[in-house]
Amino acid sequence: MTSELPLGREVAYPRAYDPSLLFPIPRAQGRAALGLGDGALPFAGHDRWHAYELSWLDGRGRPVVETATFLVPAGSPNLVESKSLKLYLNSLNGSRFDGRDEVRARIVADLSAAAGAPVAVEFGLPPVDAGDGAMPGAPVPVSLDDLDVECDEYDAPNPALLSASDDEVVDEVLHSALLKSNCPVTGQPDWASIRIAVRGPRIDRAGLLRYLVSFREHAGFHEQCVEQVFVDLMARCRPQALSLEARYTRRGGLDINPWRATPGLAPPPAARDPRQ
The missing domain is CATH 3.30.1130.10 (GTP cyclohydrolase I, C-terminal domain/NADPH-dependent 7-cyano-7-deazaguanine reductase, N-terminal domain)
Structure with missing residues (x-):
């Protein structure tokens, strides 16, 4: 009925x-x-x-x-x-x-x-930017989303997918709009883009994309998901400096944008994605 x-x-x-x-x-x-x-x-x-x-x-x-x-x-x-x-x-x-x-x-x-x-x-709200992770004075972001990668893990974040080269040290920005997790309270989907600025061994990009996709059915608060990405990248890829910000889309008239970084780094300029 x-x-x-x-x-x-x-x-x-x-x-x-x-x-x-x-x-x-x-x-x-x-x-x-x-x-x-x-x-x-x-x-x-x-x-x-x-x-x-x-x-x-x-x-x-x-x-x-x-x-x-x-x-x-x-x-x-x-x-x-x-x-x-x-x-x-x-x-x-x-x-x-x-x-x-x-x-x-x-x-x-x-x-x-x-x-x-x-x-x-x-x-008031910060301005909307291009949503591609670009910031003044920073390296041009590299999008992970067009990589020709097969993904088959969705239920839980898998840090074993992360690795970095010991032969090359880089200063780069990686970006993806494919981060998704689920609210642990309501079970509703949470969608986000993520910007990862890193100085240190070159992170394997295919593995990083597969790792981000592995959050897809994970139940976790936005803040906790971002902290897990930070901790896993530090443990598996050993960067000298790491700054990451996730911009989650709006639900119930609110969006959340957690930022975590190695101490001493400046926060990114406040801005919003086009999806926000």
Whole structure:
């Protein structure tokens, strides 16, 4: 019967501001599986969120619409589950605030409390770039996506597919738009492009592409997937310097862009893919 189908069913969204909707997840849970204990992390980085659906009521009850960028440090104890963030932002829709500064201050305080570290919040979004991994002053990116490679592993990331040459040291940027994993909460697909800037032994490109494709049916949070790529590349390919950023496409009015790099490297300029 049509009444039994989930399509069209009403979802109860919050009608009043409610920071308790934010659901923090300890990063230690995912990092333990990567062999990262309580010591210093082997990477620096952040998670840059883009919020496309942000609204509240002003002091006279008139709706205000905005977009926003949230920057969560990778060193924070917790990541914030994306659906809970969506519900939290929805809780602002019917609430009155005296002005933009009050809204921003509330979001900063609430996200910082959930993450366990200071979160930067700014209204507005970064620009859209070409989505090919090109950045000023960096080597021209090499796309992996047209390689004539047979792929047959999809269920779990397989670091054994990664290797690097001991005979050549390079400074290069590799790029792919074929990264996909699944949300561990909803099972829905998460699509991303990934940019890998590396200095060190030349990474076997065919193996790297097969490795990225092996995430295809893997259930993992965006942040954890990027950290696994970082850890596996460091262990298997021994780069002297590594910087990687994944740009995930939007779900529920949000996209996430985790960046991880060997300490001391500058973050990439904030930007969005055409798919975002």
